[in-house]
Amino acid sequence: GLTAAISNSTVxxxxxxxxxxxxxxxxxxxxxxxxxxxxxxxxxxxxxLDINVYGPSNTYKYVKIAPPQAQWGGxxxxxxxxxxxxxSGTLGDAMTYANANSGAYIKLQGNVDTTAVLxxxxxxxxxxxxxxxxxxxxxxxxxxxxxxxxxxxDLTLCDSSTTTVANQGKITGGNxxxxxxGVSVQKYGRFxxxxxxxxxxxxxxxxxxxGVSVxxxxxxxxxxxSIHNNTAIWGGGVGVPYANSPSGGSFTxxxxxxxxxxxxxSAYSASxxxxxxxxxxxxxxxxxxxx
Numbered sequence: 001g002l003t004a005a006i007s008n009s010t011v012x013x014x015x016x017x018x019x020x021x022x023x024x025x026x027x028x029x030x031x032x033x034x035x036x037x038x039x040x041x042x043x044x045x046x047x048x049l050d051i052n053v054y055g056p057s058n059t060y061k062y063v064k065i066a067p068p069q070a071q072w073g074g075x076x077x078x079x080x081x082x083x084x085x086x087x088s089g090t091l092g093d094a095m096t097y098a099n100a101n102s103g104a105y106i107k108l109q110g111n112v113d114t115t116a117v118l119x120x121x122x123x124x125x126x127x128x129x130x131x132x133x134x135x136x137x138x139x140x141x142x143x144x145x146x147x148x149x150x151x152x153x154d155l156t157l158c159d160s161s162t163t164t165v166a167n168q169g170k171i172t173g174g175n176x177x178x179x180x181x182g183v184s185v186q187k188y189g190r191f192x193x194x195x196x197x198x199x200x201x202x203x204x205x206x207x208x209x210x211g212v213s214v215x216x217x218x219x220x221x222x223x224x225x226s227i228h229n230n231t232a233i234w235g236g237g238v239g240v241p242y243a244n245s246p247s248g249g250s251f252t253x254x255x256x257x258x259x260x261x262x263x264x265x266s267a268y269s270a271s272x273x274x275x276x277x278x279x280x281x282x283x284x285x286x287x288x289x290x291x
Contacts (some may be wrong), residue, residue, distance in 0.1 A: 108135070182210070
């Protein structure tokens with residue numbers, strides 16, 4: 001009988017189903033599916049391609065080619081996007097690359113639902129470009145390590161899709177029993193926010209930083225973007241606990257906005273630091289607002 005092989009093919013169009021008829025089940029390898037709704041210039045796959053391959057007696061093999069969640073490569077100077085992308089695939093694949101290679105640039109190609117915290121390793125520098133898409137933890141109740149991002153290295157969050165922050169991607173759906181619902185900046189970690197949104201995250205129990213928490217010796221610099229609609233006991237937007245300066249964490253804000261966050265704890269003060277803040281809570285770690 002006739003055996004068919006398909007390799008290195010490109011299917012282009014606006015539909016999402018392709019039926020292929022063969023006398024014998026074919027071998028299918030190395031395909032790329034693209035569509036007219038792709039973002040220009042980034043090689044994104046905008047649709048899922050469903051292939052029904054029919055064999056003898058009308059039997060068929062069903063192959064689902066899903067679009068990549070992210071593409072990645074080495075960041076250019078000053079954290080710019082790569083001129084050449086090294087790979088594309090799941091966000092988990094991109095994280096593996098970033099945690100093995102300092103100076104990685106990850107650009108989302110679609111919305112990502114994650115059931116596990118995304119951890120950026122100590123000693124590695126990474127740029128995460130939301131590109132208009134969301135990373136959603138999807139938690140409706142608090143769990144241990146329920147934050148979306150955990151930063152032990154040096155992470156820059158940005159969004160290259162548009163300059164309108166309200167239309168940029170989000171870090172969302174985190175719900176943790178400990179500090180940091182959206183982003184938890186670990187001891188000695190560094191987190192820079194140049195764009196995107198951190199929204200609709202929360203922490204429970206005696207925890208701080210529904211949007212972002214900053215641990216001892218950690219640094220958070222906010223230059224742009226929005227932190228909004230997050231909830232915590234203290235510091236609904238940003239929490240910088242465990243002062244004992246000079247080992248306390250630090251928060252510098254030169255741009256962006258922190259709005260409509262909620263702190264549910266009772267207000268009191270100690271060591272000159274205000275301990276309840278719907279927007280920002282410090283105790284009394286270093287904080288600077290300018291710009």
